[in-house]
Amino acid sequence: MGDLVTVLNAAADHDRPGWPPATPRAAYVWRANPYPGREGEDYVAYLDGEPVGRLELGFTTLDNLNSAHFRIDVVPAHRRKGVGRKLYDLMVERVKAKGRNAVMSTTMWSLPGIETHDGGAGPAFAAAVGLENANLAEVMRRLDLSTVDDAALDALSAKAQEKSAGYRLVQWKNHAPEELLADIAYLDGRLLADAPTGDLAIEPENVDADRVRRSDEIGVIHGRSGYHTGAVHEETGRLVAWTTLSTQPGETPWHAWQFITIVDPDHRGHRLGALVKVANLRYFRQHEPQVKVIDTGNAAENSYMIAINEDMGFRPKWAMQNWQRDL
Structure with missing residues (x-):
């Protein structure tokens, strides 16, 4: 879980400064003890032995049985090197293996008065892999x-x-x-x-x-x-x-x-x-x-x-x- 958390925190520090950091212990306990009706999978991508990306998959097991949630994070210094695309392809493979046929995800977004820090990388990636905007902007306060x-x-x-x-x-x-x-x-x-x-x-x-x-x-x-x-x-x-x-x-x-x-x-x-x-x-x-x-x-x-x-x-x-x- 240490490498996964390293990637998660590096991406968060860049894309949403001030976000509470994850810890290896919290990540392990979360995955080892899922909430009722929830299960998940985690994957870490490496370049030259260095953790540079991660994929988080979430499946509901009591409701919404045809869909899955996913999140892909890539360390800022290693973006635009195909890491995110490889993780996306892995996501599709795993979701289909689970018998699901739809996926959902979130990215950072720009709204009036709210600064974005990822340079539009999240929405650009979502569009590139064929995700459709669900017209549900959310604001964290x-x-x-x-x-x-x-x-x-x-x-x-x-x-x-x-x-x-x-x-x-x-x-x-x-x-x-x-x-x-x-x-x-x-x-x-x-x-x-x-x-x-x-x-x-x-x-x-x-x-x-x-x-x-x-x-x-x-x-x-x-x-x-x-x-x-x-x-x-x-x-x-x-x-x-x-x-x-x-x-x-x-x-x-x-x-x-x-x-x-x-x-x-x-x-x-x-x-x-x-x-x-x-x-x-x-x-x-x-x-x-x-x-x-x-x-x-x-x-x-x-x-x-x-x-x-x-x-x-x-x-x-x-x-x-x-x-x-x-x-």
């Missing part, structure tokens, strides 16, 4: 916790509380309470149905309580500390909104990811997204004071969630585009 405006968070929370009578907050770390597992599964399964997906040929996932429980267990094995806040509808007792923040204290203690935030469509209009996100940020900071920055990503067209993130202090850092093709 970063929150510098040294600049958090607590007064602004107070105001955002107060507005949310005004609209959210009849709901109460619940919070937990790592393992979800058993009584909430079914509701979490429902919300998690709605993500691909509700979030913008552009032209991506992708289906919603079927998530159940066992899958949620196992995902929580795998996160702990990976060394992740996950902090969750949800909103319960008091009349029905259902969890109808949910958000999560996650960090790996043993690998990148200065960094965290803001992952899923979702609200049941039947309960939108009560500012539950803002309510749970602000509460969860404060919950997280109480327990992980060493974290300096939090990154998150949204579809560029997801104006509602972007507005909340911007109000909380997240600012654009990188942009990406999704690509796909049939094989």
